[in-house]
Amino acid sequence: MTVTSGETHPSKDHKMLYITQFVNGQRVQETYLVRKINVGKTKAGKDYWNVVLSDSTGTIDGKIWNPAEPSIGNFDELDYIAVSGDIQEYKGELQMIIHSASKVDPSMVDQADYMPSTKKNINRMFGEVLELVNSVTTPYFKELLLSFYDDPFLATEFQKHSAAKTVHHSFVGGLLEHTLSVTKLCDHFAQHYHNLNRDLLVTAALLHDAGKIFELNDFPANDYTDEGQLLGHIYIGAHLVENHCDKIEGFPVVRKNELIHCILAHHGELEFGSPKKPALAEAIALSFADNLDAKMETFFEAATSHAVDGNYYHWIGFNKFLDSNIRKTSPEGFEGMIKT
Amino acid sequence: MTVTSGETHPSKDHKMLYITQFVNGQRVQETYLVRKINVGKTKAGKDYWNVVLSDSTGTIDGKIWNPAEPSIGNFDELDYIAVSGDIQEYKGELQMIIHSASKVDPSMVDQADYMPSTKKNINRMFGEVLELVNSVTTPYFKELLLSFYDDPFLATEFQKHSAAKTVHHSFVGGLLEHTLSVTKLCDHFAQHYHNLNRDLLVTAALLHDAGKIFELNDFPANDYTDEGQLLGHIYIGAHLVENHCDKIEGFPVVRKNELIHCILAHHGELEFGSPKKPALAEAIALSFADNLDAKMETFFEAATSHAVDGNYYHWIGFNKFLDSNIRKTSPEGFEGMIKT
Amino acid sequence: MTVTSGETHPSKDHKMLYITQFVNGQRVQETYLVRKINVGKTKAGKDYWNVVLSDSTGTIDGKIWNPAEPSIGNFDELDYIAVSGDIQEYKGELQMIIHSASKVDPSMVDQADYMPSTKKNINRMFGEVLELVNSVTTPYFKELLLSFYDDPFLATEFQKHSAAKTVHHSFVGGLLEHTLSVTKLCDHFAQHYHNLNRDLLVTAALLHDAGKIFELNDFPANDYTDEGQLLGHIYIGAHLVENHCDKIEGFPVVRKNELIHCILAHHGELEFGSPKKPALAEAIALSFADNLDAKMETFFEAATSHAVDGNYYHWIGFNKFLDSNIRKTSPEGFEGMIKT
Amino acid sequence: MTVTSGETHPSKDHKMLYITQFVNGQRVQETYLVRKINVGKTKAGKDYWNVVLSDSTGTIDGKIWNPAEPSIGNFDELDYIAVSGDIQEYKGELQMIIHSASKVDPSMVDQADYMPSTKKNINRMFGEVLELVNSVTTPYFKELLLSFYDDPFLATEFQKHSAAKTVHHSFVGGLLEHTLSVTKLCDHFAQHYHNLNRDLLVTAALLHDAGKIFELNDFPANDYTDEGQLLGHIYIGAHLVENHCDKIEGFPVVRKNELIHCILAHHGELEFGSPKKPALAEAIALSFADNLDAKMETFFEAATSHAVDGNYYHWIGFNKFLDSNIRKTSPEGFEGMIKT
Amino acid sequence: MTVTSGETHPSKDHKMLYITQFVNGQRVQETYLVRKINVGKTKAGKDYWNVVLSDSTGTIDGKIWNPAEPSIGNFDELDYIAVSGDIQEYKGELQMIIHSASKVDPSMVDQADYMPSTKKNINRMFGEVLELVNSVTTPYFKELLLSFYDDPFLATEFQKHSAAKTVHHSFVGGLLEHTLSVTKLCDHFAQHYHNLNRDLLVTAALLHDAGKIFELNDFPANDYTDEGQLLGHIYIGAHLVENHCDKIEGFPVVRKNELIHCILAHHGELEFGSPKKPALAEAIALSFADNLDAKMETFFEAATSHAVDGNYYHWIGFNKFLDSNIRKTSPEGFEGMIKT
Amino acid sequence: MTVTSGETHPSKDHKMLYITQFVNGQRVQETYLVRKINVGKTKAGKDYWNVVLSDSTGTIDGKIWNPAEPSIGNFDELDYIAVSGDIQEYKGELQMIIHSASKVDPSMVDQADYMPSTKKNINRMFGEVLELVNSVTTPYFKELLLSFYDDPFLATEFQKHSAAKTVHHSFVGGLLEHTLSVTKLCDHFAQHYHNLNRDLLVTAALLHDAGKIFELNDFPANDYTDEGQLLGHIYIGAHLVENHCDKIEGFPVVRKNELIHCILAHHGELEFGSPKKPALAEAIALSFADNLDAKMETFFEAATSHAVDGNYYHWIGFNKFLDSNIRKTSPEGFEGMIKT
Secondary structure, three states: OEOOOOOOOOOOOOOOOOHHHOOOOOEEEEEEEEEEEEEEEOOOOOEEEEEEEEEOOEEEEEEEOOOOOOOEOOOOOOOEEEEEEEEEEEOOEEEEEEEEEEEEOHHHEOHHHOOOEOOOOHHHHHHHHHHHHHHOOOHHHHHHHHHHHOOHHHHHHHHHOOOOOOOOOOOEOHHHHHHHHHHHHHHHHHHHOOOOOHHHHHHHHHHOOOOHHHHEOOOOOOOEOHHHHHHHHHHHHHHHHHHHHHOOOOOOHHHHHHHHHHHHOOOOOHHHOOOOOOOOHHHHHHHHHHHHHHHHHHHHHHHHHOOEOOEOOOEEEEEOOOOEEEEOOOOOOOOOOOOO | OEOOOOOOOOOOOOOOOOHHHOOOOOEEEEEEEEEEEEEEEOOOOOEEEEEEEEEOOEEEEEEEOOOOOOOEOOOOOOOEEEEEEEEEEEOOEEEEEEEEEEEEOHHHEOHHHOOOEOOOOHHHHHHHHHHHHHHOOOHHHHHHHHHHHOOHHHHHHHHHOOOOOOOOOOOEOHHHHHHHHHHHHHHHHHHHOOOOOHHHHHHHHHHOOOOHHHHEOOOOOOOEOHHHHHHHHHHHHHHHHHHHHHOOOOOOHHHHHHHHHHHHOOOOOHHHOOOOOOOOHHHHHHHHHHHHHHHHHHHHHHHHHOOEOOEOOOEEEEEOOOOEEEEOOOOOOOOOOOOO | OEOOOOOOOOOOOOOOOOHHHOOOOOEEEEEEEEEEEEEEEOOOOOEEEEEEEEEOOEEEEEEEOOOOOOOEOOOOOOOEEEEEEEEEEEOOEEEEEEEEEEEEOHHHEOHHHOOOEOOOOHHHHHHHHHHHHHHOOOHHHHHHHHHHHOOHHHHHHHHHOOOOOOOOOOOEOHHHHHHHHHHHHHHHHHHHOOOOOHHHHHHHHHHOOOOHHHHEOOOOOOOEOHHHHHHHHHHHHHHHHHHHHHOOOOOOHHHHHHHHHHHHOOOOOHHHOOOOOOOOHHHHHHHHHHHHHHHHHHHHHHHHHOOEOOEOOOEEEEEOOOOEEEEOOOOOOOOOOOOO | OEOOOOOOOOOOOOOOOOHHHOOOOOEEEEEEEEEEEEEEEOOOOOEEEEEEEEEOOEEEEEEEOOOOOOOEOOOOOOOEEEEEEEEEEEOOEEEEEEEEEEEEOHHHEOHHHOOOEOOOOHHHHHHHHHHHHHHOOOHHHHHHHHHHHOOHHHHHHHHHOOOOOOOOOOOEOHHHHHHHHHHHHHHHHHHHOOOOOHHHHHHHHHHOOOOHHHHEOOOOOOOEOHHHHHHHHHHHHHHHHHHHHHOOOOOOHHHHHHHHHHHHOOOOOHHHOOOOOOOOHHHHHHHHHHHHHHHHHHHHHHHHHOOEOOEOOOEEEEEOOOOEEEEOOOOOOOOOOOOO | OEOOOOOOOOOOOOOOOOHHHOOOOOEEEEEEEEEEEEEEEOOOOOEEEEEEEEEOOEEEEEEEOOOOOOOEOOOOOOOEEEEEEEEEEEOOEEEEEEEEEEEEOHHHEOHHHOOOEOOOOHHHHHHHHHHHHHHOOOHHHHHHHHHHHOOHHHHHHHHHOOOOOOOOOOOEOHHHHHHHHHHHHHHHHHHHOOOOOHHHHHHHHHHOOOOHHHHEOOOOOOOEOHHHHHHHHHHHHHHHHHHHHHOOOOOOHHHHHHHHHHHHOOOOOHHHOOOOOOOOHHHHHHHHHHHHHHHHHHHHHHHHHOOEOOEOOOEEEEEOOOOEEEEOOOOOOOOOOOOO | OEOOOOOOOOOOOOOOOOHHHOOOOOEEEEEEEEEEEEEEEOOOOOEEEEEEEEEOOEEEEEEEOOOOOOOEOOOOOOOEEEEEEEEEEEOOEEEEEEEEEEEEOHHHEOHHHOOOEOOOOHHHHHHHHHHHHHHOOOHHHHHHHHHHHOOHHHHHHHHHOOOOOOOOOOOEOHHHHHHHHHHHHHHHHHHHOOOOOHHHHHHHHHHOOOOHHHHEOOOOOOOEOHHHHHHHHHHHHHHHHHHHHHOOOOOOHHHHHHHHHHHHOOOOOHHHOOOOOOOOHHHHHHHHHHHHHHHHHHHHHHHHHOOEOOEOOOEEEEEOOOOEEEEOOOOOOOOOOOOO
């Protein structure tokens, strides 16, 4: 929602009206993010605009029948606009007939209202990442990690980025949340299997998806960059980390190669885009942690988005990433009930 | 080694002479396990015996040129025999010319000397398993687990069995060691991902390979049983656990199906012998823990058996189960040295 | 059709009006099965119901514009309702405007009118199954088979069940029809290849899909059960048969394992859900009979449903289960004509 | 054995001494087929010959230490030679020290003694084929079949040929035996599934492997021809049959295409060398019959060659063609015994 | 366009009005090709016709509300009709309301206006083919090639045919264009790799897709024939070429087999429909040339059809045949600009 | 051969005695490269050495029965040693009994005598590469290429390196020969398909295997480096080229990404180690040129090494890299002869 006052710019204590709250017949005055603009023609041959509006909860089609009217200001895709409109049902879907629209400065809105975001606290998670960095005792690894987390650009992007365009962790803070989870799993693996080199494994885990900062745009776009599509986050990250290593005095070459190997091999299989299969125990452990976290998050996101009616344990259907039909486990006390 | 005295039965404080310690020209008086007996013919047309002897460190071919001599007693495959013989090199391999051989009662030997065995303490590991059983708070799950671990036959077999014929954990106590490791990983996953049902996951982990008790013979044979080859441990275990569940009053049917599903799906993929892909979050978590433990143990077994000359970090070669060339990570302080 | 008289319950000699017989403009008074109920909203904001009606020939959308009217009684999904309505074309599809609807007791209808059903005589097919049971001369196999076919629940379900939700034999009596066909093929294979153990093969064939009784609901739902999705008919059937075997005195363990193996392996490949590949000649023969019957039935169902205009040999298109474009063979006397 | 008398040519009632009957120390005078000749050098630098001799039961290595001696006549690979020699054991294998060797005219031997051959009666099997030809009522199909079976060259080759170099049916009469078995299975399928066009199916079955006559040499070589390796029996057979069809007046083009399709598609899958997947019900049925017969024969050949010691039901081991470990089914009355 | 005058048959110098030139509200009088005719029913129950019209640039839906009116003549699918109608927008797509329609003789139209066609000059390309034929110096190969290119039917079809129904080169002259391109690549390969037999390679290249003449119908249908679907162009072409070879005196059998092998193997892999993998260097080279030309043409067709707005280097999206997301390379001078 | 005089160091005009020229009983005095040294024990328990000697034509086993004798100097693996010895046949293989051995300085030998080497002229090939560099007209591409070919280390290594450890081009100059061949093919593709960006394609071709300089050791070892096994030449090369690009002023970022993409994607498929599938037309063309050259060279190397007896066109057998049985094409004039 916008953080300034005015007719179309609600005051700070104004409660944001989210798109999923709309009902048929409602009149709406609120600020939304413009995802797409298409120009159509009415049967009478007049231009009209179809505008996809979004916030963090979803999207809605908006119609501007008279784009030339003075109440309709100039705006473009990925702008925020304050709109006044009416909600109507059309062919079973709600849409908004937009009467007025004016561009709002991004600084005036709380972007969290417009982008799906991690449910966890970003500052607290980043604090946990820094604690893990500090727990690394090998000097050259710690220096390498600090060269990332002390870099203002990288540190900021690392906290804001999603970890994917669609699949799992595709929200603000997703890269941070996924990286922290994978690193904590790796930390545990290093306790469970004493033969693992903890500092190598934790460093590789913290940096394994660094290339995603350049593979995906920032929100709100959150789409693949040209570089990302051509090169992929595995190469981008390995290349970036290797160049960081080369600036650190005394970084052993053998250890650098082991670290870069872990990053290159973290997808586990050639057909998943790793140019090398894991050859080191740490590379195997990292690929398991990464894959497990992706699968668990995918599962729980699918299960959450499918929750209906207090019925917690129906079949969710086929999940492409998990390559299986999935179902929630029945909760305690409900073992006798099942809806198939 | 044998635990009684006598010419061919060394006293208890006699130090076992292991097969890997043999040198060319050595005279040997010790007790070994007979793996195989084949009858050959000398060029002169006389029968001789080729006898494969083994202990926990390896095997050696033994020749009995005159099986009819009184110094050669009766014995069969998988018997223990006290032998007197000479070590000779033949075509680059050591062999033993056996002068006398007499059967030894199995109760007289410390079987641990004759079978590869876990490096860990079996009693302590089984104690940890019982602690995990006690940590399960759902009454029907705990009752189910106790119906296994209180059953003298199952409890004994569970502690003695290997987890495989060859690949990984193919030693006495291997099933216990693998089960404990997988369960502890699952316990951690349940802490890491709060949406997991810990009791279901820990119960499934403890029972996931129960069918192996019937799929493989006891040591020293440690080979697939007829039942094991026809039905496989996945079906055998699921069938066994389901029948145990059905004897427990009030075991919810839905929960039983979820548990059996976890066992059926624990290989993760149809092509690895699971008749169902994991559909529950707990089934996914269990399949990861099982797979990770198998891969880590395979890696460390390969790395250990390949350690030579204080050179800790050479390439080990292609490992079929890991489907990759593998290499030990360079140890601390040796980062500059590498033998490729 | 309903088997009692009354305004909405046509008398026994009333000829059922099937859904595929509807024409635009027709007034209909008949009883149908309710598949689905969805509540919609008119543009004016009023609730209306969309009701999917079905009989054995197909389905139609029904509209109830005023669900609150007294002529509309209470009913739920999978109820039978006697309706009065008008058939209209809308966007190229027929629909029914429903004026009155009242629930009908299932005992009052001939369920065969409402569910797709085998074209063959169920009693006669079951008689053939019993003859095959009687042809088995090994006492323990015959006793096992009778423990199934003499069990009232199993025998009834076996005759009513479909063999699948969609693919092939997805109709009342489908499980019986498929089982009989597979068993007769196996009987022939045992004559053709004398090395096959006929009694083992015929017994395995008769029981190979027994688990489907629990994997799928009865008609009219005919959907996967929770148990069916979690465990699958292969495990369910093997587990059930093994427990039946264990109640028969003197059933040899080796033979039981061979029988259970045939059931576990009957899909032929791990990736088709068999946890074991066929290891016995009988298991191979059974997997061929099962696969051939599934493919032939799929082919003929596709060919039948595609028959148009007396043109018997056009290309039917790509069939996913057969993984091929398919075409009817040209009939005798029509070899010169082809429509591509 | 040779059918003339003489020192090295035993008389007709002389009982052939088969290679599998040899024992260490035996003196042998008999005629064998020369498979391979290699020239070696003794340590003293002298040439010697290593000659692989064969009969229908197996092969043995023969040594000719002095090839220049007058007792050693001229001969070449695939010649028959009458030898005199001594059987010796060397490194666990028997070999023959050959003292004299002279070429024998092929017309003088009963070739059946030197080539593995079908256990069944070739004349009786060919009679069954002709009965099946006569059972075809469609005139153009019968004319086509007679154009094959009345052709002296094709009819002779068809009866003598093997069906493969190694896998299954790799013996004299194998092509005939396999073709007859497949055709009888197809005949049964046409009775079982009434929608199948029996004459098309039976004709396709009788001709499906016709190309093998040109893909493999005659015995004793029984190796792939150059044409066979370059083109394969599927193409060769389809091309041959199509040219035969084109010589028959009134053979409908559509029917010819259906028949050629069945031949092209009889391996069932592109990756098994069929350039088209089966699109007709008859093509599916034929591919099943062909595959089933290949699998059953492979199984029974493996089981027979592995029979030892009256123990009829041990595990045979991994069979590559069946892609599975295989085991004989336990015979009647032996259900309690098993050797794993 | 039609090449005669008259109200609905514009004169030769009349400029064809192409379908992609239509705008909303336009009145059209022109001749188009009828692709499909479907009969619908209005809400009032009256029949109307939906007619898909096409020319070389695209297709449009036409409505004939009163098919019975005298202004609507008789015509069928794949006829040309001269129409008078009005262009209207309906649900975002243009359609034509047809007022009059009369069949036009195909000889009266320039078929090039109605079918997608190669951008290159067919005569010039065929001239290049004949030059390549003349460059072949081996007499029997040249005689074989002339037996094709001097055959009026084959030569005509070869120039008119497409090389595919959809994927790449699916336009008039496509078979010629693809064949010429593949042959020129092969000619270059023979210069680059001196070990290749140029005449064999060039001959195989010129004939490799000869079977497509019978696998696909002529334009305008350009659909798979019954023969094409049952047998495929690989078999059809190999069979045809072999029969041509057999009519040439002195064509060496070995060389014929090598040539037919190249044709059979030109798809490179069994799973792409070649019944044999390439065994000769020339067969490998041909399969590369064929595959490269198919991929390049697919790429450039996709890139061309996607060109918008002067932005030459956006991402085109996923291409199924190339199994990859694809993007145009940025043009010279635009390296700094990219739209992702 | 060694380039100085002396008893064991033959003079420059001394003709090298190659290993493939050895015959049984020969006395040898020549210099060879030591590939491997293993220590064995005689039956008497004395140490002896087994030494693998090599030159550019092959390898031979050498025995040093008395390593402690003064005639045996010190040397290590990959040293050159001047030996005096006798050739003997043992179990069908030749071996050398070494009487004296002394280390020779590498500068004293013509390394070309000891390493398999390209048959082509390295200087002339490198000249062709420089011509191709000069033909590139885009300034930043030419500057990039010169930064490689003007770098003394890279230019030298590029000319000496093999392109593989085993498969194809595994000889001195192999990387240069393969790179030149691929680049010339790409140059031709750019002429054949005008839409390709020639400078991008030629630059990518010249640099595509640059990473092999670091993936493989120099001859004589020619084995994978630790870095090579951990990271692979695809990543190493892309990383190296990107860092070179970044040092060139005005290298457009978009163009750099396109170039790096071509290098990353040049194996064509993820399962062949490319982390990205080709997305640009130039990347597709490069992957074809690379693959074609590898396949052709593999074919011709296999065909050459298999040439025997003037029989030029036998079947060579199964080639793993080509995944096919292969055969030489019959030479002109020999079409009628074939040995299968």
